[in-house]
Amino acid sequence: MRIKLEIESNDTKIVGLKESGSSLSIDRNWGYAFATLILCMAIALPQVSEWVESQQPIRLLQRLVKNTNKLTDSKSTAFPTTKGSPITSGFGWRIHPLTGERKFHSGIDFGAPKGTPIYAFEAGLVEFAGWKGGYGKAVIINHGAGKSTLYGHASKLSVRKGERVVAGQTIGKIGSTGFSTGPHLHFEVRLNNKPVNPRPYLQQRELKSNYSPRMEAFLATIRWAETGTSRTKSYQKLVFNGTLNSFSTHPLIKQCASINGKKTCSTAAGAYQMLDKSWWDLQPKLNLPDFSPASQDRMAIEYIRRNGAISDIESGNFAKAACKVGKIWASFPCNSYDQNPKNISELSRYYRKQLSRRVVR
Incomplete structure (x- = not known):
């Protein structure tokens, strides 16, 4: 028995279902027509639509299309973890x-x-x-x-x-x-x-800072004066020796050393050499989740604000701002800590070098 269905329309010819002997074959064009019929039924009948969507190949196709749509809009890159991680x-x-x-x-x-x-x-x-x-x-x-x-x-x-x-x-x-x-x-x-x-x-593709170029340069200068470097490793510096390995909280480690013949002990840590008492003071007020580089930057900004130096920094008055924060950072002038502070000239030179790397608008 042989059944042949032909549908002709102008130049288009669709060959349908064919049966020869005990074997059954579906012509490719007829397969397209059959699939179209199923899709039309899926649109018209909710029950059929649910059945179609429940099939594994359909679910995989939907997932592929969804992911492909996402990828077509993404040609960018992202930092592989939290920005500022050292x-x-x-x-x-x-x-x-x-x-x-x-x-x-x-x-x-x-x-x-x-x-x-x-x-x-x-x-x-x-x-x-x-x-x-x-x-x-x-x-x-x-x-x-x-x-x-x-x-x-x-x-x-x-x-x-x-x-x-x-x-x-x-x-x-x-x-x-x-x-x-x-x-x-x-x-x-x-x-x-x-x-x-x-x-x-x-x-x-490194993400940009939320701070102005002048503030970035000022923060970098503090990091350099306090730790000897303004790079990311400064955020792990312990006051006299070693580095901290976790940013979950302030390390709370006391170290001692001789400065100008006097034994000096301190819990200072991080890029801005924050004391444990600074952490207990600022952590709840700033709602800091950890002692990460971003949190350390925020602590430094808060101390700069408390000493009225933000407007001086943003207006370009480096010397005045440096003197105002001297009571916080012993490496800066205008204090009586007697811990070998850097003079304003070398601080200013470093600041200008940092600022030249940033665009001031």
């Missing part, structure tokens, strides 16, 4: 903190408290999510064109293999899993599976 270990050769051996470090480590969000650097496809040896809980995202990024030592992962993500999407939380000395994010950029220095990629 770099605790750079890319390149180093003495491994656990083994003491000289070993190549294939990424950049960002120190941050456990539970701090990890963000996708760029849109892409998750090609790995799970336990990866010394990396602990890790995610690898394929961005195409041979480029991928790796995020290691997470305490929790929020994505699965095969999932598409957009730039800035939370993919996990910072932890200390795998071969690790404490909570941090190990971030790698790979080209054709070979790790390259992530710093140039991060610098291209």
Whole structure:
């Protein structure tokens, strides 16, 4: 028995259902027509619509379309964790903190408290999510064109293999899993599976500060005067020796040293060398969640405000502002702490250098 259905309209010819012997075949064009009929029924009848949407292929198609729509709007990049998290270990050769051996470090480590969000650097496809040896809980995202990024030592992962993500999407939380000395994010950029220095990629899209260029330069000058550097590692500095490893709270560590022949003890810590009493004073008033770089900046701004120096900074009167905050920071002039303060000339030079790197509008 052979059944043949033909529908002709002008130049279009659709060949339908064919049966020959015991075998049944559906012509491709007839399949399109049948699928169209099902979709029309799905629109007209709610019961059919629910059945269609419940089928696994349809659910997968919906998810694919949803993720594809997200990706078409995202060509940007995002910082892989909370902005201001200090770099605790750079890319390149180093003495491994656990083994003491000289070993190549294939990424950049960002120190941050456990539970701090990890963000996708760029849109892409998750090609790995799970336990990866010394990396602990890790995610690898394929961005195409041979480029991928790796995020290691997470305490929790929020994505699965095969999932598409957009730039800035939370993919996990910072932890200390795998071969690790404490909570941090190990971030790698790979080209054709070979790790390259992530710093140039991060610098291209580093998020901007909420502070004015003059305030940024002034804060950098305080960090330099207090710790010897204005870079991110200043946020981990303990007053006399060592660094703090957690930003969950002020370290509350007292250290002692001889200054000008006198034994001096202090709990000062961080980029602005804040005392424990400063933390107990400002933390509840500013509602600070931790002692992170962002919180330390806010504490410094509050002390600048309390001493009436904000208007001087914003108007460009550096010398006047520096003298006003001298009662807070011993490395500045206009105080009687006798702790070898820097003179106004060298502070001003450093400030101008920092300011020249920023655009004053």
